[in-house]
Amino acid sequence: MSTITATIQKVQNLHNLHIVTFVAGSKELTMMSLELSQELHKNTKVALQVKPTAVGIGKQVENALLSYENQLPCTVVSLDRGKLLCSVELDFEGFRFEAIITAKVQEKLSLRENEQVTAFIKASDFSIVGVLQ
Numbered sequence: 001m002s003t004i005t006a007t008i009q010k011v012q013n014l015h016n017l018h019i020v021t022f023v024a025g026s027k028e029l030t031m032m033s034l035e036l037s038q039e040l041h042k043n044t045k046v047a048l049q050v051k052p053t054a055v056g057i058g059k060q061v062e063n064a065l066l067s068y069e070n071q072l073p074c075t076v077v078s079l080d081r082g083k084l085l086c087s088v089e090l091d092f093e094g095f096r097f098e099a100i101i102t103a104k105v106q107e108k109l110s111l112r113e114n115e116q117v118t119a120f121i122k123a124s125d126f127s128i129v130g131v132l133q
Contacts, residue, residue, distance in 0.1 A: 002049065002051075002052055002096075002097030003047050003048065003095075003097070004024050004029075004048045004050075004092070004095045004097060005024065005045065005047055006022035006024035006045070006046055006047075007023050007024075007043060007045050007046075008020060008040060008042055008045075009021045009022060011036070011040065011041065011042070016034050017032070017034060018035075019123070020032075020036070020040070024095065025092065025094070025095065026093065027093075029070050029121075029126065030070060030126075031048065033127070039131065040128065044131060045131070045133040046128045046129075046131055047129050047130040047132060048126050048127070048128060048129070049126070049127050050121050050125050050126055052087070052098040052099055054122070055098070055099035055100075055119050055120070056099070056101075056121075057088060057090075057118070057119060058117065058118045059115075059117055059118070067122075068120035068121065068122055069123045070123065071118050071120055072118065072119040073092070073117075074090040074091060074092045074118065074119045075115070075117075076117055077089040077091050079111060079113060081103055081106060083103065084102065084103055085102060085103060086102065086103050088100070088106070090119055092119065097119075
C-alpha cells in the first residue's frame with residue numbers, strides 16, 4: 001500500500017457520508033468515506049493510503065475534464081515491467097507511492113524514468129490509516 005502524509009482542512013457530513021479535504025504538499029486532496037472517527041478534525045495530521053491498483057497515470061492531461069478529484073503531478077522514479085503488469089514508483093513532492101498498471105498501458109504511454117506524469121486517485125480510493133499527531 002502507498003501512503004501520503006496530509007493535514008485535514010475540512011470535514012463535511014451528511015448522514016453517514018463524509019467528505020474530507022486535506023492538504024498534502026502544495027495540493028488539496030479529497031476523500032469520501034462512510035465511516036470516520038470522531039477524533040478527526042481540522043488540522044489533524046494523518047496518513048492516507050491508496051492501493052497501487054487504484055492509482056491511474058496520465059500524460060498531457062493539463063486541460064482534460066475528468067471525474068478524478070485527486071490529480072497529483074508526479075515524477076516517475078522507477079519502472080518494474082513484467083509480462084502483464086508494470087509497477088511504477090512515483091514521487092509527489094517527496095511522497096513516494098506505487099501505481100500498478102498493465103504492461104500494455106506502460107508501453108502505450110511510453111513511460112520512462114524521470115518523466116513528469118499525473119497520478120489520478122478517486123476520492124473513494126483513499127483511506128486514513130493513522131493519526132500522526
